[in-house]
Amino acid sequence: MIKVVKFGGSSLASAEQFKKVKSIITAEEDRRFVVPSAPGKRCASDTKVTDMLYQCYALAELGQPFSAELAAIKARYQEIIDGLSLTVSLDMEFETIEKKFSACAGKDYAASRGEYLNGILLANYLGYAFLDSAEYIFFTDDGRFDSEKTNSVLRARLTTMENAVVPGFYGSLPNGRIKTFSRGGSDITGSIVARAVHANLYENWTDVSGFLVADPRIVDRPEAIETITYRELRELSYMGAGVLHEDAIFPVRSAGIPINIKNTNAPKDPGTFIVESTSRKPRHIITGIAGKKGFTSINIEKDMMNSEIGFGRKVLTAFEDNGISFEHMPSGIDTLTVFVHQSEFEEKEQAVLAELHRLAKPDSIEIETDFALIAVVGRAMKAKWGTAAKIFSALHRASINVKMIDQGSSEQNIIIGVRNHDFEDAIRAIYNSFVNED
């Protein structure tokens, strides 16, 4: 068995956390390859090292003094070194970083140092080899992740090793410059490493005991999800359920490797298993609920729209030409509504409207703002009668007006549009009706 273990920033924020991580890793011989994040927050008011690095580099780029900020970052690592009584010194590393910051080596280089330095410390503490991800994780000239080159180079290297620490979040461009994934991207590195070594399991260690059925900021102590499929997870993460980076599922999914989300602070909790498919019945008909606020609807009316072939294409062209992606597009006989992100749409609104008029020649266009979209997701919903009835009865009882309904034929996902101010109440109503009253 091979397990790849990725530890998030809060799991590696202090010497105390490093100790927990070491005991988790050494508890099982299978945990051979380790992917660390940069030190995260030690308490709610703390700042992540990644953010400190971005701020420090911003000063360097402006030509302003940044040595105090860099010293504060160094102190974060020194606290870990002292707390673990390590003999390693990062003095030379910080000299290099200072020079590179002064030479404007790039924002991505700056941010990547968080994982790079934490990787050096963790490798030293575990007695494992350290691999610099710049030499093993590759991006193409246009900044896309080069999965095949990465997989073959990384695989060739790791198959010769018993253990290794591979820092998360970054790799390099063909010209040698450092490039990072988007924020939270160490999850992606973990997934890439798991694929490269043909791991049996990718354990993603964080500070919660897995995915929860609903957002704990909205629902009081929601249940954890035991098993979720990649497809369900994708729907929920897209709608804002954030434990794992959205792109982290792709490398392992194609290799059929399950992910187990685990809690560094409660390692005995089973966490959530993310799998390709499962015969395990979920505890409830729904697996999870997630949602986002801040959508705008553009309602387009035109008599005889139903018989005008190509009308939908013309409407969508107006959005595409302005670089706006649409979320949903429910339609009636002579009406069609496009849901978009409010923030994306606002600045281009007049250009889109002008193009809609020019291309589609509608009778009227009406814009409404401040919508929230809620996704109710569950593999058990398929071919099960009464799920929609249950959702809408719950919303009815909570006196919530439904502005939009969208269910694809996969029957794994029902999307509901409500006003922003009804968002939290709607999620609580749906959660209670499926989880507490089941």
Ligand code: ASP
């Ligand atoms: N340290 C990076 C961030 O804060 C990447 C990660 O933690 O996954 O976004």
